[in-house]
Amino acid sequence: MSTSTVSATDRARGRVAGKVALITGAARGQGRSHALRLAAEGADILAVDICAPVDHVGYATATEDDLATTARLVEAVGARVVTHTVDVRDAHALTTAVADGAAVLGGLDIAVANAGVCSIQRWDEVTPELWDTVIGINLTGVWNTCTAAIPHLLVSGGGSMILISSTAGLKGQPFLTPYVASKHGLVGIMRSLANELASKHIRVNSLHPTGVDTPMLNGMVGLTERIEASPDVSSLFLNSLPVELVQAADVSNAVLFLASDEAKYVTGLTMTVDAGASAR
Numbered sequence: 001m002s003t004s005t006v007s008a009t010d011r012a013r014g015r016v017a018g019k020v021a022l023i024t025g026a027a028r029g030q031g032r033s034h035a036l037r038l039a040a041e042g043a044d045i046l047a048v049d050i051c052a053p054v055d056h057v058g059y060a061t062a063t064e065d066d067l068a069t070t071a072r073l074v075e076a077v078g079a080r081v082v083t084h085t086v087d088v089r090d091a092h093a094l095t096t097a098v099a100d101g102a103a104v105l106g107g108l109d110i111a112v113a114n115a116g117v118c119s120i121q122r123w124d125e126v127t128p129e130l131w132d133t134v135i136g137i138n139l140t141g142v143w144n145t146c147t148a149a150i151p152h153l154l155v156s157g158g159g160s161m162i163l164i165s166s167t168a169g170l171k172g173q174p175f176l177t178p179y180v181a182s183k184h185g186l187v188g189i190m191r192s193l194a195n196e197l198a199s200k201h202i203r204v205n206s207l208h209p210t211g212v213d214t215p216m217l218n219g220m221v222g223l224t225e226r227i228e229a230s231p232d233v234s235s236l237f238l239n240s241l242p243v244e245l246v247q248a249a250d251v252s253n254a255v256l257f258l259a260s261d262e263a264k265y266v267t268g269l270t271m272t273v274d275a276g277a278s279a280r
């Protein structure tokens, strides 16, 4: 279903009709794409983003205007939307925001832990501050998202949590060690919670895209030069299918599947949208 031509009937028959979805990092990039896709398929959206610069990361993160644009686009397909400006590192603020959104939208069924940052450094250029920033957002932030969402999923009688990792969560990609550590770490959260919550009908999966055409990727200045200067490791960044980058919409297709009842028996899965990169 294209998001540009969605009718109320389409949404009522959609693959996540009547559900409520939390998406972190929803102001732009993949998070916005997931919000629009789930909204077009019938979900109401709780959209969270930091909407402020992140120290120690060498590119700009999203703004309040970006989050407002996501909200406007979600409403344009006929969905309800609640936005909150929250740093996922702030467990208390995130828990409060999720409780507010669930109260306004009538519960919670889906949580997409998508907020993340990336930074390119050789191992001896990684400062303690950068390490804490990347682990704090990409790993602790995912944990905070899970713990904020789970009480509401329990009230709903079950649900789906989708933790956004990366090819870097399955392979040891160089010049990205804090990122690789964080994206591997969230697989541990996924596997543990998938076991712990299965009896409560809560499914937990991780999603592993290869390079996606978003502002993050465009902000990863220096990676190409590092790879070109290190031919011994360059193959670790190659896809198998003849495509350099995938689009956010390609990842949203997988998010929608994992969020929907079509995936009702899918849990504990590390699902790739990586053009074969992790199979190399």
Ligand SMILES: NC(=O)c1ccc[n+]([C@@H]2O[C@H](COP(=O)([O-])OP(=O)(O)OC[C@H]3O[C@@H](n4cnc5c(N)ncnc54)[C@H](O)[C@@H]3O)[C@@H](O)[C@H]2O)c1
Pocket: 024, 025, 026, 027, 028, 029, 030, 031, 048, 049, 050, 051, 052, 054, 061, 062, 063, 086, 087, 088, 089, 114, 115, 116, 117, 118, 137, 141, 164, 165, 166, 167, 208, 209, 210, 211, 212, 213, 214, 215, 216, 217
């Ligand atoms: N772009 C890629 O090549 C790629 C590949 C694989 C996985 N990923 C992952 O996909 C996810 C989405 O990334 P993207 O490509 O859309 O990048 P992006 O930078 O366009 O979007 C990330 C969003 O997260 C928000 N954010 C950052 N820190 C936050 C915080 N502390 N609290 C709340 N929100 C915060 C940003 O403001 C931004 O809106 C990330 O987890 C990223 O690691 C990206």
